């Protein structure tokens with residue numbers, strides 16, 4: 001007992017001495033007072049981005065927050081975002097990996113969690129030149145159009161059922177299935193659904209792996225921030241290892257199937273798994289990196305799509321005049337005798353503004369991913385010591401009243417009045433980040449989100465459930481790092497095109 005007390009006191013003393021040393025050595029940004037060991041964890045509010053935006057009002061546009069003993073610096077203004085993502089881009093391009101992320105990413109052998117260095121540069125080049133080139137995005141368009149039209153068909157089939165007449169549907173169910181089928185098909189080159197529209201057994205295994213990851217992730221304990229208490233992690237480590245090998249086995253089996261199919265037919269398909277396997281030697285990447293990249297695509301590209309389109313549909317219901325204006329544009333450009341395709345998007349400028357306005361008000365990853373300092377850096381006149389984390393609060397930038405007129409108003413017209421880029425060159429609007437670590441899937445995501453939203457608005461008039469006023473729709477975010485709606489939005493979709501236009505436009509293997 002005495003030894004344990006002595007141990008705890010020594011740890012506390014070392015911690016306080018270290019913090020004092022840091023305070024004296026560095027001019028750190030101000031922030032809420034941290035407690036020993038737990039830092040500011042005790043004070044965080046569940047919706048992290050709202051908590052940070054409130055703290056920016058108190059401590060200023062750059063502040064420090066301690067997650068356990070780890071220093072995080074949060075920047076909340078376009079000028080500081082530029083300092084982080086442009087002026088100090090390379091110095092702040094590492095990633096902060098928790099124990100759990102280290103395990104999933106095999107110590108950063110993937111892209112998302114890789115530190116900046118030769119491995120990162122190589123893999124990023126593969127993504128930019130091969131996986132997300134304009135040519136490949138276009139070649140993968142049939143998969144997106146197949147899955148978007150399948151979603152529309154599902155919504156239609158459900159809303160015309162006599163027992164569902166006038167009933168509200170939970171949109172997240174349809175968006176979730178669409179995003180799952182799209183991203184897994186894009187990555188693994190397979191549609192995990194049988195001819196009856198039921199997820200097949202392999203798809204069930206894939207879903208179980210994804211659910212397992214979510215469960216492990218949501219079990220995040222304070223222990224994550226207290227690495228000197230390893231005895232807290234034993235059970236957790238075992239669960240992580242089990243999960244990791246299950247995901248590996250699943251992926252390796254599909255890799256083998258594709259390798260055999262390529263040998264048999266001599267054909268390389270456009271999906272990511274075939275593209276990576278056929279380029280593996282040229283880019284000198286390991287199987288672990290391919291596995292890591294495939295799961296990166298799923299973790300980075302699935303929820304982000306669901307979150308954005310769910311908010312977009314909620315905004316359509318809350319702002320019927322916007323919905324009507326999009327419908328008028330679609331009817332004028334596409335007409336009512338065919339369905340829209342991605343090829344129509346350049347001729348639909350108002351729809352594009354609506355998509356942008358959704359990304360402005362509801363960025364799905366509002367703090368980007370954590371950037372870690374490669375070396376000591378200065379931002380906003382403050383020191384950021386090596387290895388501390390920097391988060392850019394893009395949610396706050398896009399709602400900053402000093403750079404946006406009436407920022408809380410959902411008004412797509414603002415983008416007709418001023419052409420503002422959302423792919424990393426305008427620091428007021430950064431849903432995909434900027435600089436070296438900008439989202440490589442940005443263009444693909446914009447195409448997909450615009451197409452999903454356009455199809456839904458063209459095919460249906462969307463209204464709130466009976467008895468619910470539009471102002472009563474819950475527009476708060478769920479707790480956590482991403483911004484899912486706290487309450488899944490329920491919408492009554494009324495078809496506005498003829499029934500034969502609600503059929504899935506199926507394509508085979510792409």
Ligand code: HEM
Pocket residue numbers: 111112113124296297300301302304305308363364365368369370431432433434436437438439440441442444445449
């Ligand atoms: C609504 C859609 C999406 C949004 C808003 C979004 C946003 C982001 C953001 C903010 C980052 C981190 C940037 C940073 O660290 O500063 C990121 C990284 C990334 N995203 Fe996306 N993303 C979306 C869709 C996608 C899709 C569809 C894919 C792939 C199919 C994808 C793949 C990635 C990858 C691989 C990274 C890691 C890049 C790196 O670390 O170098 N994202 N994304």
